[in-house]
Amino acid sequence: MNRPSKDAGRRVRTGRGRTQSQVRWLERQLNDPYVKRAKADGYRSRAAYKLLELDDKFKLLRGSRRIVDLGIAPGGWAQVVRKVSPKAAIVGIDLLETDPIEGVAILQMDFMDDAAPAALEAALDGPPDLVMSDMAANTVGHKQTDHLRTMGLVEAAAYFATETLSEGGAFIAKVLAGGTDTELLNMLKHHFKVVKHAKPPASRKGSSEWYVVAQGFKGRDE
Numbered sequence: 446m447n448r449p450s451k452d453a454g455r456r457v458r459t460g461r462g463r464t465q466s467q468v469r470w471l472e473r474q475l476n477d478p479y480v481k482r483a484k485a486d487g488y489r490s491r492a493a494y495k496l497l498e499l500d501d502k503f504k505l506l507r508g509s510r511r512i513v514d515l516g517i518a519p520g521g522w523a524q525v526v527r528k529v530s531p532k533a534a535i536v537g538i539d540l541l542e543t544d545p546i547e548g549v550a551i552l553q554m555d556f557m558d559d560a561a562p563a564a565l566e567a568a569l570d571g572p573p574d575l576v577m578s579d580m581a582a583n584t585v586g587h588k589q590t591d592h593l594r595t596m597g598l599v600e601a602a603a604y605f606a607t608e609t610l611s612e613g614g615a616f617i618a619k620v621l622a623g624g625t626d627t628e629l630l631n632m633l634k635h636h637f638k639v640v641k642h643a644k645p646p647a648s649r650k651g652s653s654e655w656y657v658v659a660q661g662f663k664g665r666d667e
Contacts (some may be wrong), residue, residue: 527548642658
């Protein structure tokens with residue numbers, strides 16, 4: 446896929462009650478070529494290009510018939526799926542409200558709720574070929590705590606994938622700098638033929654996010 450070009454930077458004035466961190470965030474948004482491209486292409490977020498770039502590399506979407514989108518809000522990844530694999534059944538879940546997307550079943554609930562896995566399976570009417578997660582825990586400003594909370598979501602997503610995926614299926618999830626924890630990585634390698642880490646170009650250079658991609662689900666242990 447073609448990468449967006451960079452325009453001259455725009456600066457945002459302080460004032461109007463903005464903090465310095467808010468000013469930096471707004472400047473980054475205004476100057477981000479992926480944000481501009483998303484608006485032009487009709488995607489709800491720049492994150493859509495992360496999935497498009499990962500799909501270019503790993504061929505995750507075409508051929509997938511049933512897909513689970515964990516942390517669907519605001520819906521950019523689901524929009525990509527609808528474009529690349531329009532016949533796929535998609536169910537997404539998020540604690541945040543997500544505007545409707547044609548052809549996508551959206552559950553507004555906490556994925557960590559005990560009832561969430563069964564609700565997702567029921568909405569799909571069959572085992573998924575792909576479980577994808579762009580979930581990240583709300584940050585509290587403490588690096589170690591933030592990492593542990595996000596990796597807890599990744600672990601929950603991975604266990605959901607290994608309990609629901611059809612044989613040969615795939616799992617993709619956002620992780621933080623340092624990649625997947627050793628125990629979880631070993632679990633993925635046990636269940637999948639190929640496990641790799643990738644940082645798509647659409648991920649900001651200063652971001653600590655990476656993605657773990659596991660393909661070729663071997664099936665559940667008897």
